[in-house]
Amino acid sequence: MQIVRALVTASLSMVMVLSSSAGAAEASGCKFARIAEWPVRIERGHLIADGAINGKPVRVLLDTGSTLTLIPRAAAERLELTRKGVKGARMYGMGGVTAIDSTLVDEFRIGQFSRTNVLVTVAGEHDIGAEVLLGGDFFRQFDVEFDIAVKMVRLYRPENCATSLLAYWADANVGQVEFEPVNEVHPQIILTVEIDGRPLRALLDSGSGVSLLEKAEAARVGVTPDTPGVVALGMFAGLGSGMVPAWSGSFASFTVGNEIIRDTEIAFADVYMGATTTRVGSHIPVKPDGLPSMLLGVDFLRSHRVLVAHSQRRIYFTYNGGPVFQRAPRGSTGK
Secondary structure (H helix, E strand, C coil): CEEEECCCCCCCECCCCCEEECCHHHHCCCEEEEEEEEECEEECCEEEEEEEECCEEEEEEECCCCCCCEECHHHHHHCCCCEEEEEEEEEEECCEEEEEEEEEEEEEEECCEEEEEEEEEECCCCCCCCCEEECHHHHCCCEEEEEHHHCEEEEEEEECCCCCCCCCCCCCCCEEEEECCCCCCCCCCEEEEEECCEEEEEEECCCCCCCEEEHHHHHHCCCCCCCCCCEEEEEEECCCCCEEEEEEEEEEEEEECCEEEEEEEEEEECCCCCCCEECCCCCCEECCCCCCCEEECHHHHHCEEEEEECCCCEEEEEECCCCCCCCCCCCCCCC
16 A cells, blocks of 8 residues: 655534644634543444443444434433334435434433433444444534544634634645535535545545445446455444445555545445335335445544544545555444
C-alpha cells in the first residue's frame, strides 16, 4: 500500500462547556469551543463509550452511519424496557430490513450529556455488543473529532468559523473533502471518493468495524468473488435479520480529497442484500434509492485523525500511519 498526498492550500442536552481550543481558527476571530471529550475503546471493531440508561451502565456504540439513535432489540430486552411497535416503520441496513419499536427511557446519560423522559427507537435483529447506537441525529448537532490514536472523541460548537481552518492540530496541507447537505431527515455524512478513478458516494460510518465497498461497484472496476487473489471473509451481520457474505480484493487506488491510496485491499459485499421495498403499482422488489456505494468504517478512522465539521459541511483529516483498510477477521460483524 502506498499513500500519496497532493499539496493544496436534540437528541441530548448540553450541560457544560469544558474548554476552548487555540490555534489558527481563533486567529481569525473564530471560537472553536470544545464541549465534550469522551474516552473510547474498540470492541469487536466498534467505537464504544460508557453511558447509562435508567442508572444502569451501558455500552454506547458511536455510529455516524445510523440515521437514528437507537437501542437494539436484544439490549432493550436485557434492560427490561417496555416497547411499543411503530406501525409501518422500517429501517434499512446491512443484512436487510428491520422493524421499528419505540421505548420511553427515564434517563439516558453519556459523559457530560443527559436527558430524561426521552422516546428512543428500538430496532435491529442482532446482538451487536452495545446497548445503544448513538446515531447521526445526535452527531449532526456538533463538529466531531475522531482522535482514535489517543482513544478520544471530542465534540465542538464553533462560532464565527465559516471560513476558518478548523483542523487545529494540522497545517494548511491537511486533507479536506466536502460532504452532502445534512438535515433532520438525512443526518448521515456522505462524501464522494474514487475507486480506481471511478467516483462514488461513501458514507462515513463509525458504526462499521471495517470499510466495505458495494459488490456491484467492485465489479464495475473488474473485482468479483471469482477474481484471482480475492479472499472470502465469511458472513457479516448488521441491523437486518440476514447475514451478508464478504470478500477482500485488491484495488489500484482509493482517493479521498487530496489523499491517494495506491495498491490497497478493500473488503466488498452486497451490503444492502435484503434491503428491498415494493413501489406503488409494482410487484417487483427494488432497493431504496440514494444508498451510498461504500462504508468508510473504523479502520479508516483508526488510520486518520478526522474532524467532521458539520458547521462547514467539510471533513478534515490527516494520516496517522498504518494500513488504511483492514481485512476483517472471518465471520466478523460490520455493525
